[in-house]
Amino acid sequence: MGDYLYTNSTPKMVVLKCIGENHFYLEKVILPSETYWFNAPQESRVEIWQMAINGQLLSVRADVSDFAANASDPELAADAMASPFHQAVA
Numbered sequence: 001m002g003d004y005l006y007t008n009s010t011p012k013m014v015v016l017k018c019i020g021e022n023h024f025y026l027e028k029v030i031l032p033s034e035t036y037w038f039n040a041p042q043e044s045r046v047e048i049w050q051m052a053i054n055g056q057l058l059s060v061r062a063d064v065s066d067f068a069a070n071a072s073d074p075e076l077a078a079d080a081m082a083s084p085f086h087q088a089v090a
Contacts, residue, residue, distance in 0.1 A: 002042050004067040007035040012051055018064060020044030040064050 008014050008030040018026040020041035030036050040046075046067060048060035 003069040015049040017047040
């Protein structure tokens, strides 16, 4: 399991879906400008779904490694931890 960050830089809420080995599944609604810190298996895939008038629209599909929490940027990590929306998932 690794630590990962996603920041919703869009003006709309999005749904982050993370699918991994051993039936790992994570789904989280992320509001605009919210940073979400999560744990996931290293070989997981992440999908970011945006809300559209006619339903959800897949906007990003990527490896979870693209969202790795960068230890060389402690300010970003500290901001994420201080956020009222922070939620670590085991």
